[in-house]
Amino acid sequence: MTDRRRSGYLGAAAAFAVCMAGTTLPTPLYGLYQEQIGFSELMVTVVFAVYAFGVIGVLLLVGNVSDAVGRRPVLLCGLGCAAAAAVAFLAEHGLPLLFAGRFLSGLSAGLFTGTATAYVLELAPPDRKARAGFVATAANMGGLGCGPLLSGLLAEYAPHPLTLPYLVHLVLLAASFAVLRALPETVPGARPLRTARPRRPSLPPQVRGVFVPAGLAAFAGFSLLGVFTSVSPAFLAEDVDVHNHAAVGAIVCLAFFASTAGQLLVPRLGAARAIPLGCLVLIAGLGLLALSLATGTLAPLVLAALVGGTGQGMGLRGAVDRLADAAPADQRGGVLSALFVVAYFGISVPVIGIGLLADPLGLTHAGLVFTAAMAVLAAASGLYLLRRRSA
Template sequence: MVAAACAFAVAMCGTTLPTPLYDLYQQRLGFSELMITVIFAVYAVGVIAALLLFGQLSDHVGRRPVLLAGLALSALSAVCFLLTHGLPELFAGRALSGLSAGLFTGAGTVAVVELAPPRRRDAAVLIATIANLGGLGSGPLLAGLLAQFAPAPLHLVFLVDLALVAAAIVAVLLIPETVQVRRGMQLRPRGLRVPRQMRSTFVPAAMAGFAGFATLGLFTSVAPSFLSKVEGVQNHAVSGAVVCALFVGSTAGQLLMSRIGMRRALPLGCTVLVLGMAVIAGSLAVASLPLLVLGAVVAGAGQGLSFRAAVTAVAHDSPPEQRAEVTSALFVVLYVAISIPVVGVGALATAVGLRAAGLVFSGCVALLAAATAMLLLRPGGHDGEQPASTRT
C-alpha cells in the first residue's frame, strides 16, 4: 500500500512541476497569459482522454501494468521539458503528463485501497487522496525552490523528477497484483458509465468536486502570473509555496472529514470554498500576498473536505468490477473543471486584464459553490450515508 501511494505521489508531482516555471517560459518564448492557460488545458485534455479511453483498463489487465505505463509517460513528459525550445515541446510535455495522470488517477487510487488490509480500507482511501493532492502540491514547491536557488531552473527540476520516477518504477514492480486478468478487452472511447443504483451518490459528489477543482486549476496555471503581475512578487520559490499552500489546505480538509462525516463534508466544503474565494478576491483587489496565502489555505480546506467525501462515497458504493471505471468517471468531471474555466480566465485576462479576470473567476466559483451547498442542504438533496441499494 505504501509503495503504491509513493508511486502515485511521484506521478502527480510531475504533473505540477511546470507551474512556477510558466513565467520563465513566457519570458523565453514570448507567449501571452491566454497561451499559458491553453498549455495547461492540453494537460487536462490528456487526462480526460486517458480516463475515457483507459479508465476501465486496469480492471482488465491489472493495476501494475497501468501504473508502469503511467510512470513511463511521466518520464517522457520530463524529457520533453528538458528538450524544450518552443511551444511544440511544451504542448507535448503537458499532453504526456495528462495521459500519465489520467492512467494513475483511477488505477492509483484503487490500487492503494486494494493493497490495504481489510480493516484499513477507510484509511487507505485517505492515503490515496493525500498521495494524489500531496504529490500535486509538492510539484510547485520543489520546482519553485530549485528555480530560485539552484542553477539551470528549466532543467534541473526535470532531472530530479526522472530520478524520482525511476524509484517509483522499482516500487511498482515490487507490489503484488490485485486483479485477475480478463480476456476480450477492447480499447475504445467510453462515456461516463455510472451504475444506476449509485447515481444518487455520484451526482452530488461530482457537483461539489467541480467547484473545488476549478480553484485547483486556477492556482496551478495562472497563480504565478497573479503573483508577479498583480501582487508584485517575482520570487519563484514564493510562487511555488503559494500553490503548495492550497494543497496543504486541501490535505487538512481531508483530515477533518473523518470528524465531520461524509454527510456534512460535501456542503460544508462548498461553504468553506465560498469563504476562500472571497478572501482570494480581496487579495487581488488590494494586492495583498498574505491575503492570497490565507485564501489559498481556506479554499484548499473546502476543496479537500468535498474531495475526500466524494472519493470516499464513490469508492465505497461502486461495484468491485467497475470501481476503477466509476472512479475515473468522477475524475473526468473534475478535470473538465480545471480546464474549461481556466482557459476562460486566460481569454478574459487578454481582454480586461489579469486582475479583473481573477475577480470574475473568484465570483463565479463562489456562486457555483454556494449553489451546490444549497442544493445539498435542501430536503432530499443529499441522502447521506445510506447504503447504495436503498437509494432512489
C-alpha cells in the same frame, strides 16, 4: 497477510504522489518559459489546459480499463508517460515541445488518478481501509503540491532552473517504477494489457444518485486549484510584486497541502456532511481570493490557499469515499475515473475562460469574474446537497 501486502498501499501511494508531482512541476517556471519563448497569458492557460484535456481524454477512453487488465500495467504505463513528459521538457526549445510535455503529463495523470486511488484502497488490509482513503487522496493532492515546491526551490536556488527539476523527477520515477513492479496485482483474473479496448467510464445504477453531488463538488474545488496552478504566478509577479520562484511554488503548494489537511476532517464529519460543508468553506476561500485580486495584496491570497484548499479537500475526500463505498468492486476504477473527468473539466474550462478574459479585462478583473462564477456554482452544489439530505 504478508508484510509486503500490508505496507504495499503506502508504496503505491508514494508512486501516486511522484507521478502527480510531475504534473505541477512547471507551475513556478511559466514566467521563465514566457521570457525564453515569448507568449501571452492566454497561451499560459492554453498550455495548462492541454494537460487537463490529456487527463480527460484518457479517463474517457480507458478510465475503467484497469478493472479488466489490472492496476499495475496501467500504472506502469502512466509512469512511462510521466518520464516521456520530463524528457520533452528537457528537450524544450519552443511551444511544440512545451505542449507535448504538458499533454504527456496529462496522459500520466489520467492513467494514475482513478486507477491509483482504487489500487491503494484495494492493497490496504482490512484494519487500514479507513486510513487508505485518506492516503489515496492525500497522495494525489500532496503530490500535486510537492511539484511546484520542488521546482520553485530548484529554480530559485540551484543552477539550470528549466532542466534540474525534470532530472530529479526522472530519478523519482525510476524508483517508483521499481516499487510498483514489486507490488501484487489486486484485480482477480486480470487479462493481458494487449487485450484492452477503449471504454468510456460507466456509472452503475447504485452510484448515480451519489455521483451528481460528488461531481459538482469536485468541479468547483478543482477550479480553484486550476487558478493557483496556472495564473497565480502571473498575478503574484504583476500585482503583488513577488518574483521569487520558491515563494510562488510555496504558495501554490499551500493550497494542495491545505487540501490534504481538509481531508483529515472527513472521518469525523462523515462523507455525506463533508461535501456540503466543503462547498461552504470553498466559498470563503473564493471570497478571500477575490479580496486579494481586488486589493493586490498577498495576505488574502495566502489565506485563500489555506481556506479554499481545505474546502476542496473536504469535498474531494467526501466524494471519493462515498463513490468508492457505493461502487461494485469490479467497477470501482471506472467510477472513480468518471469523477475525475468532471474534476478535470473544472480545472481546465474556467482557467481557459480567465485566459480569454485577461486580454480585454485584465488579469485582475478576469479573476474576479471567475471567483464570482465559481462561488455561485459552489453555493448551488451545497444547497442541492442540503436539500437532498432533508428530502
